[in-house]
Amino acid sequence: MLNRIIMASKHFKFIILGSGQAAPPLAQALTAAHGKGSTLIIEKAYIGGTCVNYGCTPTKTMIASGRVAYLAGRGGDYGIATAVSAQGTAGGHGFVDMEKVRQRKRDIVASFRGGNEGRLERAGVVVKYGIGRFAGPKTIVLKASDAPGEQEYTADKIFINTGCRPSEPNIPVEGVDPERILDSTSIMELSEVPRKLIVVGAGYVGLEFGQLFRRLGADVTVVGRSTQVLAREDQDIAEELRKILVEDGMEIELGVDTVRLESIDEGDMKLKLVYKPLSGGPEKSVLGSHILWSAGRLPNTDMLNVTKAGIQLDSKGFVKYDEYLQTTAENVYVLGDAKGGPAFTHISYDDFRILKNNLIGSASSKLSTKDRMVPYTVYTDPQLGHIGLHEHEAKKLYPGRNIKVAKMPMTWVARALETDETRGMMKAVVDGDTEEILGYTCLGIEGGEMMSMVQIAMMGGLKYSQLRDGTFAHPTLAESLNNLWGSLE
Known part of the structure; x- marks a missing residue:
């Protein structure tokens, strides 16, 4: 006998499981086309998913605080002498109010979250909180957060937008206080800056948080399995970023495998991470007050x-789908991170646009995920913005094409010199015969915005020579696109 109560079933035209970046606009579009009350969103916790609640919005808000601390410490470089600048560029416990940093983040998240909730309510979307699961091809059972028993719902079409969560340590943990083992969510709720933060993972999340807390005053050591930071980038870009982070005072250990995490009691140091080089050799260790585990996410x-x-799911638990976001089940679709990479908010939003067009738009112009552009920005400082192919990808994908590469340090950019933000480099990959721009990376001040300019050029089919010969306002970062191609080889 089942130890639960199933209420009477209720039918909706559409059910969306999870409310990540794609779900609210999709629900509003479906409701506008089919009437109020036609669409149900089932959400476990907060509207907006990872981006609004645990990802882009809160992290970039806190990174802004870290940049202010960094600039305050650099006042002397600009001829502005302050008590803060005397403490150096890394920030410090003496002038960082971590509780205020946290509250600013909370306030902005609450504002974004409330905006999403209000728009759904005004649109007539039905929202229920709890955990939903499939009970059949078109049937969802909800265990509500605020009611006993379970409610059964059916729908003509169902959408999976449940996203991912941080992975947990996959090594032995021996007596360490759980509150000192952080993930990308819990680290943003700290009321004090850690004395020494160990970061496991040299990807986007690990480097952004590592640099942030270094600037807020923590000592930081990053431990990564790959032999370079940001494993997908070209080696020269990755090495340039590593040098910048080391210049900021971070320690970075690469090409190592974590072994175990132990509890210790040596003043502020309360844990020890033991690791070993993948190339062989004896075990090493690093002491810390806290550890951030940022080595992947689970669907x-x-x-x-x-x-x-x-x-059907793949071997890692991600939903299998075709280029139209259809799963292996009829009338069930998947959006966002639940389908696997690329795990970016803007890709999730593009998933919404594809389904909106295909379900309620013009049937004669069906959209798909095939060959879509995947821009991204890593919010280290300086930012790393990328669009298109990396050099190593282009040469592997097109062995017969005349692949050429242009590189230019940010020290050659007038605007970067004027603002004293000269760290980093630009890199472009082109077809030397057709002049087609195949890829572009900017590791530099406003790297994401520079990348977006080149992306627009690529979308319009512009040749690199048109950027080389274009007239851009002086002094702007954009005018560097005149000079970049001078190093083409």
């Missing part, structure tokens, strides 16, 4: 009971 598909609906 939230393990709670969906997808086999009941005939939905």
Whole structure:
């Protein structure tokens, strides 16, 4: 006998599981086309998913505080002598109010979250909080957060937008206080700057948080399995970023495998991470007050009971899908991170645009995920913005093409010199015969904005020579696109 109560079933035209970046606009569009009350969103915690609540919005808000601390410490470089600048560029416990940094982050998240909730309510979207799972091909059972028993819902079409969560340490943890083991969510709730932060993972999340807390005053050591930071980047770009982070005072250990985490009691140091080089050799260790585990994310598909609906997952638990975001089950679609990479908010939003067009738009112009552009920005300082192919990808993908590469240090950019933000480099990959721009990376001040300019050029089919010969306002960062191609080889 089942130890639960199933209420009477209710039918909706559409059900969306999870409310990540794609779900609210999709729900509003579907509701506008089919009437108020036609669409149900089931959300476990907060509207907006990772981006608004745990990812882009809060992290970039806190990174802004870190940059202010960094600039305050550099006042002397600009001829502005302050008590803060005397403490150096890394920030410090003496002038960082971590509780205020945290509260500013909370206030902005609450504002974004409330905006999403208000728009859904005004649009007539039905929202219920709890955990939903499949009970059949078109049937969802909800265990509500605020009510006993379970409610059954059916729908003509169902959308999976449940996203991912941080992975947990996969090594033995021996007696360490759980509150000192942080993930990308809990680290943003600290009320004090850690004395010494160990970061496991040299990817986007690890480097952004590592640099942030270094600037707020923590000593930081990053431990990564790859032989370079940001494993997908070209080696020269990755090495340039590593040098910048070391210049900021971070310690970086690469090409190592974590072994175990031990509890210690040596003043402020309360834990020890033991690791070993992948190339061989004896074990090493680093002491810390806290550790951030940022070595991957897991899809939230393990709670969906997808086999009941005939939905297949890959070996890592991500939902299998075709180029139109259709899963292996009829009338069930997947959006956002639950389908695997690229795990970016703007890709999730593009998933929404694809489904909006295909379900309620023009049937004659069906959109797909095939060959879509995947821009991204890593919010280290300086930023790393990238669009298109990396050099190593272009040469592997097109062995017969005349691949040429242009590189230019940010020290050659007038605007960067004027603002004393000369760290980093630009890099472009082109076809030397057709002059097609294949890829572009900017590791430099406002690297994401510079990347977006080149992306627009690529979208318009412009040749690199048109950027080389274009007239840009002086002095702007954009005018560097005149000079970049002078180093083409």
